[in-house]
Amino acid sequence: MAEKKHVKSVTIPVSTFENVMKQFDQAAVRLHVDPSLMEFLKYPARSTIVKLPVRMDDGTYKMFTGYRVQHSIVRGPAKGGIRFHPDVDLDEVQALAAWMTWKCAVVNIPFGGGKGGIACDPSSMSKDELERLTRRYTAALFDMFGPDSDIPAPDVNTNEQTMAWFMDTYSMHARHTVTSVITGKPLVMGGSLGRKEATGAGVVITTREALRHLNIDPAKATASVQGFGNVGSISAMFLQKLSVKVTHVSDVFGGLHNPDGIDIMALMEYVKEHKKIVGFPGAEAYDRNEILYADVDILVPAALENQITEENAGDIKAKIIAEGANGPVTPEADAILQKNGVFVIPDILCNAGGVTVSYFEWVQNRLGYFWTEEDVNVRLERIMTDAFAAILKVALENDVHMRLAAFMVAIQRVADVVQLRGIYA
């Protein structure tokens, strides 16, 4: 178990995969599923670690470690992003893969769960080095990937360009162009309209439903957003479109505060040029870590996991936590938040808009027929609102919080398929 994750300047040992298992166990005991099957559902089906030699720009070779985990392929091909980050390790990738299994089941799309990553610091690497690293990773794990077996997508520090290199490398080895092996691609090479915005759009659709459930008028609500990458910036943009005042945002370099609301579109333009939010003229500087404790209605953690723990959960003032990130709240923190009446929209529901439109992208690639942005958004809206309503119903009927309800629904859906398929032995 790695010593990592800094919260309020305290270093705490956290196994993210243990957190997922705790979440699983809490839900599993409430379901009537054969306990021996539970073990099968809980642990990753396949975890692969590869060593990746990459030629750096100065002519030397550097070794990187890459991971791909298929947590479950019971309901369909493994689906899940690829992360580039110094903290990537097997524990984290296994956790993220497991969350993908439950997320795809929550929104009822025909995929299992997977995740990949490379331990690297992309901020210290050139574009050419990142390209060679991506291609070497794709080639090393070629046998795992495929439109019917395992379909990656972007995650932290990977983007459309990374997906394009992946698709090209996979296609060179396959000897023909395979668009449906990866999602989150650039539009011109088979990407879907609405994919880049999909995770943030889903975060805000579920937040809107939570506001409605709690009888809070969006026009009177305020929000704080941690992380200003794909998920954080787009969530902030859609919150503003919903008339919510976004008063606090942060990225890894610093935080911003404006009590009158930050102009998110202007900030997005600023970040395009400066690559960070620090120095934006439309807001005051604010402590990056403190934005979690801002006196707002909605908190959107959209950076990394294990941000809200038993050490700081009591300091959260928001009424709603919309989990844009995967695993931002630990199981111990969940209990404290529940006691304090905070409504948590769990990651496996809240940020499922991304994988939902990834599914649409895969469908379009396989059909060779592309949908309009309206088609995509109407379908996304329906899937996210239906999923929110279904999870809320289970939560209210069983008097449990939303995460437990989401896990109960998801595990039952996967277990039902296992029971029907039977165990091949």
Ligand code: NAD
């Ligand atoms: P990204 O790389 O685009 O952005 C990450 C952001 O977090 C950056 O702005 C970075 O500066 C910031 N950050 C990192 N550490 C921070 C800290 N300690 N405090 C404040 N900000 C910090 O990544 P992303 O794709 O937006 O992913 C963010 C989260 O959302 C991850 O947990 C990811 O797994 C999850 N997620 C992403 C998608 C997707 O479609 N991209 C889908 C579902 C879930």
